Amino acid sequence: MFDVIIIGGGLSGLAAAVKLSLAGANVVIYEQAPRLGGRCYSYIDETTGDVVDNGQHVLLGAYHNLLHYLDLIGTRRFLKNEPKLSMTFHHPENGRGKFEISSLPKPLHLTAGMLRFKLLSFKERQRLLKVGLELNKWNDDLEKKLRSLSIEQWLIRLKQSEEARKCLWYPIAVSAMNEIPEKASALLFARSLKAAFLGKKSDSAILIPTIGQSELYVYEAQKLIEKHHGKIYLNSEVESLEVKENKIIGVILKDGNLIRAKNVISTIMPHALTKLIPNPLKKEQPFSLLDKFETSPIVSINLWFDKEFMDVDYIGLIDRNLQWIFNRRKLMNESALVGKSTSYITAVISAAYKLVNLPKEELITLALKDIHDTFPESRKAKLLHSVIIKEKRATISATNEVEQLRPSPGTPIENFYLAGDWTNTGLPATIEGAVISGFKAAEMVKS
Numbered sequence: 378m379f380d381v382i383i384i385g386g387g388l389s390g391l392a393a394a395v396k397l398s399l400a401g402a403n404v405v406i407y408e409q410a411p412r413l414g415g416r417c418y419s420y421i422d423e424t425t426g427d428v429v430d431n432g433q434h435v436l437l438g439a440y441h442n443l444l445h446y447l448d449l450i451g452t453r454r455f456l457k458n459e460p461k462l463s464m465t466f467h468h469p470e471n472g473r474g475k476f477e478i479s480s481l482p483k484p485l486h487l488t489a490g491m492l493r494f495k496l497l498s499f500k501e502r503q504r505l506l507k508v509g510l511e512l513n514k515w516n517d518d519l520e521k522k523l524r525s526l527s528i529e530q531w532l533i534r535l536k537q538s539e540e541a542r543k544c545l546w547y548p549i550a551v552s553a554m555n556e557i558p559e560k561a562s563a564l565l566f567a568r569s570l571k572a573a574f575l576g577k578k579s580d581s582a583i584l585i586p587t588i589g590q591s592e593l594y595v596y597e598a599q600k601l602i603e604k605h606h607g608k609i610y611l612n613s614e615v616e617s618l619e620v621k622e623n624k625i626i627g628v629i630l631k632d633g634n635l636i637r638a639k640n641v642i643s644t645i646m647p648h649a650l651t652k653l654i655p656n657p658l659k660k661e662q663p664f665s666l667l668d669k670f671e672t673s674p675i676v677s678i679n680l681w682f683d684k685e686f687m688d689v690d691y692i693g694l695i696d697r698n699l700q701w702i703f704n705r706r707k708l709m710n711e712s713a714l715v716g717k718s719t720s721y722i723t724a725v726i727s728a729a730y731k732l733v734n735l736p737k738e739e740l741i742t743l744a745l746k747d748i749h750d751t752f753p754e755s756r757k758a759k760l761l762h763s764v765i766i767k768e769k770r771a772t773i774s775a776t777n778e779v780e781q782l783r784p785s786p787g788t789p790i791e792n793f794y795l796a797g798d799w800t801n802t803g804l805p806a807t808i809e810g811a812v813i814s815g816f817k818a819a820e821m822v823k824s
């Protein structure tokens with residue numbers, strides 16, 4: 378008999394397990410995959426020896442819960458902390474422009490950053506300030522208004538020109554939300570902007586991992602949980618919940634074993650959770666809503682060349698198939714790298730509905746075109762190796778409709794709690810949201 382069974386060993390499951398283990402609970406994680414980390418993992422590429430992430434993750438200083446988690450497991454030092462937010466964008470006709478938060482005190486830091494963004498006319502830059510002003514007057518009425526708007530509708534109402542949307546807001550929005558601006562929730566985006574720009578100055582800092590994601594988020598958490606006598610079982614799929622009179626008594630694994638516990642936390646995505654719910658309970662909320670969640674894909678294209686050609690750590694591409702390119706060779710800690718003489722980059726396409734089903738060769742052709750146009754020097758570099766990772770269900774779709782469906786941790790089943798980035802965290806589906814949800818579920822168990 379365990380105190381707590383945690384279904385799923387992604388970041389929300391690990392965060393819950395770390396908190397509960399530290400509080401002295403007897404915890405067990407069942408994870409169906411052969412590894413922990415869920416949608417956030419890394420592995421060593423056999424051809425090059427380099428660490429490949431399933432998708433480049435970018436964190437913000439505003440991710441306070443995630444940073445607390447990293448402090449608990451002792452890996453925060455592996456984040457590269459840019460002192461201030463600075464993003465370079467490449468425009469097909471107008472070349473490069475930098476959006477950079479200045480060192481002036483808040484809120485002038487943001488104002489100055491907007492006024493200096495050279496890819497827009499001065500009038501367009503002045504209009505960027507309208508977004509800052511709107512966020513500054515945050516209240517219930519604004520939340521209510523944003524709840525029914527898409528990002529595109531919101532920005533048009535704030536008189537953001539097509540160029541301003543295309544050159545600044547959309548590249549940020551698509552990667553932050555993993556959804557296209559025509560569909561993505563204005564409320565979630567506005568909340569993310571507010572958290573990044575209107576909190577402490579350090580909240581807007583971009584933090585980039587310098588080691589693989591499994592090393593950063595998983596291995597030390599696993600050690601901590603096991604040190605506190607927690608158990609972790611991989612390749613162990615939970616097949617159903619054992620519920621008697623609205624009380625959970627345990628879970629049944631695929632091998633038929635019933636494992637008993639005083640509490641169960643599910644951290645798995647809605648499409649997986651719905652399969653575990655006993656039939657009579659399927660009609661009750663939130664379980665009746667689980668099959669209404671939609672998801673959005675991310676494609677990551679990892680490329681190795683015989684020459685270095687990127688002169689920046691990362692760059693946002695405007696009006697192209699690739700949205701961001703990261704210079705992994707530059708960003709990663711030396712010890713995580715083997716093939717130092719080659720260039721290693723990762724290109725990311727979020728909300729990749731149109732491209733996710735293309736074959737590898739076509740994706741590489743599209744990627745090379747964008748890379749050659751952005752970095753002309755790259756035409757002289759020879760492509761040595763490539764790895765494409767398609768995460769078809771990378772996150773839930775961050776629309777206003779889906780936002781209405783996201784449940785809180787408590788359920789109609791006593792002592793059964795929900796966590797995961799898709800639950801109601803108030804944020805888009807991010808690792809900060811995953812950790813918040815894991816911590817919340819752990820608090821509910823404790824109380």
Ligand SMILES: Cc1cc2nc3c(=O)[nH]c(=O)nc-3n(C[C@H](O)[C@H](O)[C@H](O)COP(=O)(O)OP(=O)(O)OC[C@H]3O[C@@H](n4cnc5c(N)ncnc54)[C@H](O)[C@@H]3O)c2cc1C
Nearest residue numbers: 385387388389409415416432434435615797798807808811
């Ligand atoms: C390519 C990509 C890029 C991303 N980029 C960013 C980024 O830049 N910044 C950011 O903040 N976030 C990013 N995210 C989102 C972030 O990775 C997720 O929000 C986070 O990892 C979700 O964690 P989770 O624990 O909620 O869910 P998951 O990671 O999905 O964990 C659930 C676990 O449950 C397991 N499971 C499922 N069913 C069962 C079962 N029946 N029995 C046992 N185990 C089961 C699964 O195998 C999985 O390991 C990105 C995601 C992807 C895919």
